[in-house]
Amino acid sequence: MSAWIDRIMREFPADLARFWIACDPDDLLLDERILYGLRERGFEVLPFEDSIAFRTEYEERYRAAWDRGEDGSAKALILQLRGTDLNALPWDYVREGRKVSLGLADLFPKLSYGVIRHIDSDHHKALFEAHNRHATQPLGEGATKDFILTHIFRISPYLLNRAEDFWRELLRLHYRGSGLPPLLADHVGGIVADNPDLEDLPVAELLSSKSVTLRVLQDSWDEFLAQHGVRSRRSADTDRDDTRAFSIPFDHPDVRVIVDNMFFEGTLQPVDIKGSPSNLPAWAKVGLKSDANALGELVAEGAKRVGAELPGTDSSHRDWSDFARRMGEIIYRFHSLSAQQANGVQQQVRDLQRDADTRLTDWVFEHFADLPSLPAAKGPVMVHHVPRYLAMRRGAGEERIALLVFDGLAMDQWFQIREHLAARAPNLIVEENACFAWLPTLTSVSRQALFSGLKPREFPDSIETTSKEPSLWARFWQENGLRKPEIFYRKSIKRTGQLDELADALSQPSIKVAGIVVDMIDEIVHGATLGKRGITGQIAEWCDTGFVERLLFLLAEHGYRIYLTADHGNVEAEGIGRLSQGVVSELRGERVRAYRSDVLAASVPDAVDAFRFDLAGLPPGFLPLYANARKAFVPHGEQVVAHGGISVEELIVPFVHIPGEKKADAIKTTSNRL
Template identity: 75%
Template sequence: MSAWIDRIVHDFPVDLSHFWIACDPDDLLLDERILLSLRERGFEVLPFEDSIAFRTEYEERYRAAWDRGEDGSAKALILQLNGSDVNVLPWDYIRDGRQVRLGLADLFPKLSYSVIRRIGSEYHEALFAAHNRHGTHPLGESATKDFILTHIFRISPYLLNRPEDFWREVLRLHYRGSGLPDLLADHVSAILSETTLVDLPVAELLSSKSYMVRVVQDAWERFLGQYGVHSSRSSDAEPTEAFSAIAVPFEHPDVRMIVDTMFLEGTLQPVTIKGSPIGIPDWAKVGLISDPNALADLVRDGVTRISGELPSIDSSHRDWGDLARRLGEVIFRFHSLNASLADTVLKQVRQLQHEADERLKAWILNHFADLPSLPAAKAPVMVHHVPRFLALRRNAGEDRIALLVFDGLAMDQWIQIREYLTERVPGFAVEDGACFAWLPTLTSVSRQALFSGLKPREFAGSISTTSQEPLLWERFWQENGLRKPEIYYQKSLKRNAQLTELEDAISHPATKVAGIVVDMVDEIVHGAMLGKRGIAGQISAWCDTGFVEELFLMLARHGYQIYLTADHGNVEAEGIGRLNQGVVSEVRGERVRTYRSDALAESVPEGIDGFRFDIAGLPSDFLPLYAGTRGAFVPKGDQIVAHGGISVEEVIVPFVKITIKRST
């Protein structure tokens, strides 16, 4: 156990009390490593967000058992209060609970609280070690920023005087998945404003990976133009883009090494050309596709690199989100190959998918219970965090918000749509992210959680249907200050003919939030006959109808901030045998079955490759049985595309913010 984790859990002695109240204004307990450590000691942490919901769960899962002398769901429960005033709690909680106070100001006394409270929790552990080792005297705001840059991000802005030094650090940061927090990016920008880098958008490049990728992609295509190589992207580029003249020193060895990796993993897209340009350096050919075999080589090299960097049992949810995006890029490229070339790399891709799924399954069995409680202020960790995150964005000034839920959209399929839009929509930009679907990855479970902002146990009465979604969406926003006429919901959107009616609704001045279900991908998946490769072809044809492009442009025209996500993804699976149980199973999915009692769940015939994984966030009488690995409860050997189970492609879905800069 690290010194940081030990310092936090030290305040909670084992067996001292059943019920604890943690005044935790900085959400220190809501870190997955802290939550896991506490759970291993017999504690569960439950944030106090809604008095009625907390009371229900507290009485049902904990207090009743303790009154009977039993452990219940856990030996002890910690009520996590995001504040310092316990008087907001019911009196019996204050009477019964043992109180503990936690805060960053007390844990980092030599650093500026106004700075460290704006640094992500993922850096607390390293910062605590650096503070204890190198913090010799109290530091002000500016000195605290320099301290964090030096000891956590390994950057000294005072040494970034040359373009090659700056770009090396920018690429290194984003390759490691740790762009600078806005506060620190602005600090570096202010320091560099008096150097030769003054004309660069320093803060944006350091803080936003998507912005950095757009700049580097644009610069790469202009770099190739020096050798007579031109792409469709470069010819269609919007001339008003602020980064259109930014040069990247690709020839520098440190820059070249990271750019090479970005091409291999799909972060940067190589330029397709005909023939072999004269004079182009050999190192630059990784960013070119001069023949179909080159793309197959990129897929093969990407698989090799990702295979050696798969997250482990101790990794964070952020590591898994990064892996899902990298894997999605490779799968997208794999499906772009013609059939004969795809066969040459099929075995490697399938092996990578299998290894990733097995590791994710082991990780989920250890960590999934902690995900629902993680904070959503910076980005949703799970789909039921999405409404709460959007409410925070409205409070931050985003007056009109559109949430597009592409039902059943896997990460590789989002990347396919993203690349289509990037090529055809001028000013199109994406802040890519990822979040976890609810288990089981069924529409009635995960999509309801997404629109309601609730855990599935909180809508137990409708868990087998989606009919209550409009009411749940409306209720959430009314509880967050909107009136009914300001809230819009529409499902089953997929064709151009429906866009006129949608525009009539979203263009109304009163409309502030729009929840829109686009279900074409899910419809394609359920009718798939040729696997995910065939689905990719159908998605391409759907995009060519102009529907997706016009949908985004329409929302942008009417001033909406656009967020896109999915309720679950989809995966190729193989039949392991039918479960012929009649009405015993409540939900009879192809990748999961659910039962209403332990006795029914145990009625599964021997020899079926399935496993149980019960989650506290599900109703107590909703018990899933998952098909093993990439199996499905269909006749043995049948090949299908399905969802409901536990795999990277089903569980980790895109959560992205989309902006479209319009020409002036």
């Protein structure tokens, strides 16, 4: 156990009390490593967000069992209060609970609290060790920033004297998934502002945003090719914004090795070129589509490299989210190959998918129970965090927000749509992240959680239908200060012919939040007969209608900030036979069955290749049975594309923000060409 985790743990001695109250203004307890450590010692942490919901769960899962002399769901419960005002709690909790106070200011007394509060919890362990070892005296704000940059991010802005130094450190940061918090990025930007080699660069924006960095790299790759007499077809697009292209030293050894990996793993996309690349260095051909056979080799090598860095059971949810995006890029690229090319690399991709799903299932059994409690302030970890995160964004000044839910959109299919947008709206910048769907990964479970902001156990009466989504969406926003006329919900949007009517509705100035379900992907998946390769072709045809960019344009035109996500993904699966149980199973999906009692669940024959995984966040008496690996409860040997189970492609979905004041102009350029 690390010194950081041990420091938190010692505040909670075992067997001292059943019920604890932790005043935790900095969400220190809502770190998955802390949650896991506490759970191993018999503690559970439950954030106090809604008094009624908390009391219901407390009474049902804990107190009733304790009164009977049983442990119940846990030996002890910690009420996590995000603040220090105990008056916010019911008086009986304050009377019964044992109080503990935790705060960054107390744990890092020699560092500036105004700075360390901006540091992600993933860095607290390393920062605690560096603080205890190297902080010999109290540091001010500027010195604290330098301390964190040196000891946590391994970067010294005072040594970024040349362009190659900056690009090397920038790519190193983003390649390992640790871009700088905006506060530190601005600090670095201020220090290097007078450097003539860097003065034209948006330094702070590049250091803090991976999406901006990748778009700059992609655009600047064209400039690099042109310097070697090679012209890409992308560069012929007169509507492309060349202000994002810079002279990057791609051929510098320290820069080249990271760019090379980015092309192999799909983070950067190879480009079509005109003419022969005879003057181009051999290493740079990894970024070209000139050799059709090389694309297959690119997928094979990418699968190998990504597979070599599989997260394990000790990994964080961010590790899995990052991995899901890297794997999604490989799968998208794989399905874009011709059938002949795909046959040559299919085994490598299948091995990657199999190994990833096995590791993820093990991780889910250990850690999934902690995810619902994690904070959403810096981005949703699970889909039911999305409304709460959007409410925070409104509080931060985003007056109008649109949530687009692409029903059933897997990560690889998002990358296909993103590349379509990159071609049709080249100036569009998207900020990509990921979040976890609810288990089982079914629409009635996960999409309702997404729109309601609730755990499934909080909507037990509608867990088998989506009919209450509009009222649940409205209720969340009314509880967050909006009036009913300011809230919009619409589903079954999928064709360009529907967009004029949608635009008329969304143009109403009273509307502040809009929830829109785009269900074309789900419709394609449920009608798929040629697997995910066939789905890729159908998505391409749908994108060619212009629906996606027109939808984004009309939202941007009316001043909405756009957030795009999915309720679950989809996966190719093979039939293991139907379960003929009549009405014994209340919910019958292709990848999962749900039962109302242990007795009914036990009626499943032992020979069935399936497993149980029960979650506290599901309603009592809702017991899922999952088909093992990439299997489905359909006739033996039948190939289907389905969802409901536990796989990387089903469970981890995109969460995308389309930011910035230029978004309307970026999409309008495309709209005018259609």
